Amino acid sequence: MAPCHRLEAKRVLLETALVMIIGAIFALAANQASPRGLALMRNYFPEGTGLIPLATPSHNAASTNFPAPDPAQLLAAELKEKGLQLADASLALRLFHDPRFKQNIVVFIDARDEQHYREGHIPGAYEFDPYHPEKYFDAVLPACKAAEQIVVYCNGGDCDDSETAAILLRDVGIASQKLLVYGGGITEWTASGLPTEIGGRNSGELRNSSK
Amino acid sequence: MKIDPTSRSRLITDTATVMARWLLGAAFIYTGLSKALHPVDFLKLVRQYDLVQSSLALNSIAAGLPWFEIFCGLLLLAGVAVRGTALTLMLMLVPFTVLVFHRAMAIQSALAIPFCMVKFDCGCGTGKVFICHKLLENFLLMLLSGWLLAGYGRQLSLCFSLIKPHTKQGEKNLGAGFR
Numbered sequence: 001m002a003p004c005h006r007l008e009a010k011r012v013l014l015e016t017a018l019v020m021i022i023g024a025i026f027a028l029a030a031n032q033a034s035p036r037g038l039a040l041m042r043n044y045f046p047e048g049t050g051l052i053p054l055a056t057p058s059h060n061a062a063s064t065n066f067p068a069p070d071p072a073q074l075l076a077a078e079l080k081e082k083g084l085q086l087a088d089a090s091l092a093l094r095l096f097h098d099p100r101f102k103q104n105i106v107v108f109i110d111a112r113d114e115q116h117y118r119e120g121h122i123p124g125a126y127e128f129d130p131y132h133p134e135k136y137f138d139a140v141l142p143a144c145k146a147a148e149q150i151v152v153y154c155n156g157g158d159c160d161d162s163e164t165a166a167i168l169l170r171d172v173g174i175a176s177q178k179l180l181v182y183g184g185g186i187t188e189w190t191a192s193g194l195p196t197e198i199g200g201r202n203s204g205e206l207r208n209s210s211k
Numbered sequence: 212m213k214i215d216p217t218s219r220s221r222l223i224t225d226t227a228t229v230m231a232r233w234l235l236g237a238a239f240i241y242t243g244l245s246k247a248l249h250p251v252d253f254l255k256l257v258r259q260y261d262l263v264q265s266s267l268a269l270n271s272i273a274a275g276l277p278w279f280e281i282f283c284g285l286l287l288l289a290g291v292a293v294r295g296t297a298l299t300l301m302l303m304l305v306p307f308t309v310l311v312f313h314r315a316m317a318i319q320s321a322l323a324i325p326f327c328m329v330k331f332d333c334g335c336g337t338g339k340v341f342i343c344h345k346l347l348e349n350f351l352l353m354l355l356s357g358w359l360l361a362g363y364g365r366q367l368s369l370c371f372s373l374i375k376p377h378t379k380q381g382e383k384n385l386g387a388g389f390r
Binding site: 007012013019020027031034045 | 271292376
């Protein structure tokens with residue numbers, strides 16, 4: 001390599017190092033300043049929640065003599081390991097119509113972000129985004145402490161933010177026996193034609209989902 | 212006024228490289244912003260790659276990377292430290308492409324579908340994409356970065372090099388070697 005090109009390469013490498021250092025400082029400062037920024041020291045995924053599973057191959061199920069495992073059973077077993085229980089659609093609906101729901105003895109917790117919550121949640125459900133829990137603890141914790149049963153839900157399907165939220169609540173002292181994870185989530189709720197509430201909690205603005 | 216063929220060809224190259232620099236900058240600002248505005252979603256996607264075990268390291272990657280991309284994009288748009296930024300982008304794009312490729316291979320083997328039919332959100336800031344499109348896109352971005360790294364795209368730049376050559380001769384050599 002000619003000396004002038006070697007010098008030039010050195011300059012580019014030095015410039016790259018500068019870009020990386022200044023960029024890293026800028027990036028961390030911007031995250032700190034952003035209202036949506038992440039808290040670097042927080043563990044957002046307690047006990048292995050938050051992993052998006054790879055889909056199970058259909059040919060694998062066919063090539064063995066065992067039937068494919070029921071996703072609901074798998075989820076129930078996974079929750080049981082963490083001391084939580086699974087609620088299916090009929091239990092969630094029963095608790096929604098339970099007179100104790102009106103007395104706040106049964107509580108519903110929506111574990112999705114603010115935007116999705118405002119677009120439609122189970123009527124009367126508390127908003128509790130587990131990735132920004134500090135915003136919601138003041139309202140949610142007293143309600144959970146007073147409740148006998150707490151139904152936590154998110155989108156359903158692959159979403160396991162309800163599980164993350166339930167573990168978070170358990171870790172701040174809510175008895176795990178009270179916590180139920182509604183696996184079907186809002187997707188199943190609306191698909192069943194059940195009403196949702198728009199805006200804030202108890203806004204009274206209900207929308208009937210079409211089946 | 213008549214423009215000789217050499218000047219015309221240089222004008223076309225200069226215009227194309229400036230456009231390439233802006234395009235690359237805009238692409239990184241766009242993808243960086245789409246991640247920075249939804250950091251939790253990006254954090255979940257980064258976690259799928261199982262890169263690090265510590266939550267501090269994971270959070271730092273998910274919190275910093277989007278803003279770092281925006282920073283690099285702004286440098287390219289303004290034309291500051293262009294070659295250093297282009298090399299930085301190359302150093303990011305190569306491992307990212309390898310990671311995305313491996314993840315796509317895992318999905319392909321799980322679903323038993325043709326490789327190019329694999330569609331997933333790779334955390335690249337563009338939502339769910341077909342893997343072959345993504346790989347092609349990354350290849351083009353690397354090509355553009357390589358072009359800028361070779362010293363093109365000086366026009367309309369605020370400060371093409373942060374570290375200047377010490378002598379007039381060096382400046383001359385630099386001009387001759389990279390134009």
